[in-house]
Amino acid sequence: MSEPGVQRQAIRALHRWRLPLTWLALLLVLTLGMAELESVFRWIETESRQVIYDRADFVTLLGRHLLVVMVASLLATLIGVSAAIAVTRRAGRDFLPLVAQIASMGQTFPPVAVLALAVPVLGFGTLPIIVALLLYGLLPIVRNTLAGLQGIEPSILEAARGMGMSRGQVLRQVELPLAAPVILAGIRTSVTVNIATAALGATVGASNLGDPIISGIVNGNTAYILQGALMIGLLALTVDSTFERLTRRQVSR
Amino acid sequence: MIELFDVTRRFGDETAVDAISLRVESGELCALVGTSGCGKSTTLRMINRLIEHSEGEIHIDGQPIRRFKEDALRRRIGYVIQSTGLFPHWTVARNIGLVPRLLKWSAERIESRVEELMALLGLPRETFADKYPHQLSGGQAQRVGVARALAADPDILLMDEPFGALDPITREALQDELREVQARLHKTIVFVTHDMDEALRLADKLVVMDAGRIVQQGTPLELLHEPATPFVESMLGGDDRGLKEASLVRVGERMLPLGPRLIATARVHRDATLRQALAVMFREHADRLTVIDDEDMPVGELSLRRLVGNTRHE
Numbered sequence: 001m002s003e004p005g006v007q008r009q010a011i012r013a014l015h016r017w018r019l020p021l022t023w024l025a026l027l028l029v030l031t032l033g034m035a036e037l038e039s040v041f042r043w044i045e046t047e048s049r050q051v052i053y054d055r056a057d058f059v060t061l062l063g064r065h066l067l068v069v070m071v072a073s074l075l076a077t078l079i080g081v082s083a084a085i086a087v088t089r090r091a092g093r094d095f096l097p098l099v100a101q102i103a104s105m106g107q108t109f110p111p112v113a114v115l116a117l118a119v120p121v122l123g124f125g126t127l128p129i130i131v132a133l134l135l136y137g138l139l140p141i142v143r144n145t146l147a148g149l150q151g152i153e154p155s156i157l158e159a160a161r162g163m164g165m166s167r168g169q170v171l172r173q174v175e176l177p178l179a180a181p182v183i184l185a186g187i188r189t190s191v192t193v194n195i196a197t198a199a200l201g202a203t204v205g206a207s208n209l210g211d212p213i214i215s216g217i218v219n220g221n222t223a224y225i226l227q228g229a230l231m232i233g234l235l236a237l238t239v240d241s242t243f244e245r246l247t248r249r250q251v252s253r
Numbered sequence: 254m255i256e257l258f259d260v261t262r263r264f265g266d267e268t269a270v271d272a273i274s275l276r277v278e279s280g281e282l283c284a285l286v287g288t289s290g291c292g293k294s295t296t297l298r299m300i301n302r303l304i305e306h307s308e309g310e311i312h313i314d315g316q317p318i319r320r321f322k323e324d325a326l327r328r329r330i331g332y333v334i335q336s337t338g339l340f341p342h343w344t345v346a347r348n349i350g351l352v353p354r355l356l357k358w359s360a361e362r363i364e365s366r367v368e369e370l371m372a373l374l375g376l377p378r379e380t381f382a383d384k385y386p387h388q389l390s391g392g393q394a395q396r397v398g399v400a401r402a403l404a405a406d407p408d409i410l411l412m413d414e415p416f417g418a419l420d421p422i423t424r425e426a427l428q429d430e431l432r433e434v435q436a437r438l439h440k441t442i443v444f445v446t447h448d449m450d451e452a453l454r455l456a457d458k459l460v461v462m463d464a465g466r467i468v469q470q471g472t473p474l475e476l477l478h479e480p481a482t483p484f485v486e487s488m489l490g491g492d493d494r495g496l497k498e499a500s501l502v503r504v505g506e507r508m509l510p511l512g513p514r515l516i517a518t519a520r521v522h523r524d525a526t527l528r529q530a531l532a533v534m535f536r537e538h539a540d541r542l543t544v545i546d547d548e549d550m551p552v553g554e555l556s557l558r559r560l561v562g563n564t565r566h567e
Contacts, residue, residue, distance in 0.1 A: 159338025163352055164327035177342050
């Protein structure tokens with residue numbers, strides 16, 4: 001391909017990704033330049049001496065937050081998708097209602113309660129929040145994977161089997177690709193919700209973007225709360241718009 | 254060759270197919286006809302083991318089908334269904350190449366085979382190869398379905414009401430195409446339909462089913478001449494079956510050589526059916542037609558008396 005062609009393609013890609021990129025840029029600006037905004041926060045929070053959260057720098061907090069969410073979501077995706085696949089196979093069909101029920105119970109259980117129960121067992125720190133996020137994020141993934149797999153037109157599967165595809169081939173080449181947009185939507189919901197919920201980790205000693213918020217509440221410092229909330233909000237928007245982009249590409253293909 | 258020996262299929266207490274025996278010769282198109290729920294689709298799907306038979310034996314080329322692995326068996330049997338079952342996330346070309354890919358053909362061989370089939374079914378490659386199923390009309394999608402079934406050149410083709418969802422004009426066009434394809438390829442075809450006209454048009458052998466049993470089997474003309482039961486007779490359209498018979502016989506088979514009499518002005522082609530000839534007579538108010546060939550040259554004549562098969566004095 002010629003030089004201008006490559007350039008034009010790059011520009012088009014940039015254009016398609018402009019929303020996620022904007023959120024990401026804002027997030028990075030805030031992470032690195034929070035201190036520059038001191039005057040703004042001082043105007044909001046007039047009472048306190050200190051208006052920029054400084055017990056840990058925002059890069060570290062963001063990194064830990066992302067790590068916790070990523071580990072929990074990765075595990076939730078792995079477990080959720082495999083479970084949904086397993087119960088839609090012939091051998092696992094008996095467990096379908098059970099799995100659907102457990103997954104929805106996971107959602108009704110408040111994450112705080114999971115944390116409260118997990119701390120005595122797992123101790124303080126990062127582990128209980130990962131467990132809580134994992135359980136909490138499982139439902140949308142299981143539910144969507146089930147919906148995606150069961151929403152495939154039966155005649156397509158009949159044709160696939162009738163043509164002589166093995167069960168594994170049907171799953172990999174037909175079922176999963178056709179269910180992919182719905183599964184991806186489930187993962188998107190799960191990750192986005194978990195980015196917000198992960199802030200609760202700060203209450204059990206997992207230091208992340210929830211720290212400024214908790215500390216702000218404890219000390220009555222609105223500026224801290226705002227800083228944590230802004231960061232979490234921008235992170236959620238960045239990830240969500242990235243997923244949106246990925247899902248759209250899937251569909252148009 | 255496909256043979257069924259006393260094949261039975263039960264679903265719980267219900268017997269869907271009840272001890273049927275059937276033999277489909279190589280190169281023959283056998284139509285299974287009956288009302289819905291008569292067991293014709295179940296019979297078809299037992300042949301490629303999408304449904305397992307409960308009792309009896311099914312043989313392909315003398316071998317019991319349970320001796321083959323399911324997937325291997327299905328890869329050598331083409332399968333066409335009414336709703337096409339095309340994969341919506343694959344292009345037309347990729348859909349057609351499915352079975353050859355399963356059989357691990359080389360990429361070049363698959364490509365040339367796909368090209369050949371698209372030409373055979375009147376789907377120009379430049380226009381259709383990269384389209385997705387949702388961009389096709391019903392008739393085009395079903396052509397792709399047939400091409401996919403033929404891809405690995407199977408000896409046997411199973412077709413489950415393949416043209417049932419199409420409008421009458423497209424359906425007839427596809428029936429004609431299937432006849433042409435069959436005249437060239439000589440596949441062994443089992444064709445399920447509830448449309449008796451379709452069955453009469455296409456079948457070498459007709460099998461009428463009712464309540465899981467075979468009521469009568471034979472060539473279309475045998476059934477039309479001697480329907481075994483009132484059910485078969487009603488399936489064949491009652492009094493209308495004379496017209497159905499007329500549409501199975503060609504003018505060329507009944508015509509007489511040109512006689513000394515004046516040539517009739519109304520004309521009909523040698524390959525037209527008697528039914529079409531009758532229509533021409535009705536339209537032209539004529540009881541005598543001149544039969545012409547491809548070059549529009551008169552080659553014979555056909556009287557109404559002759560047409561209806563009254564050959565006593567002519």
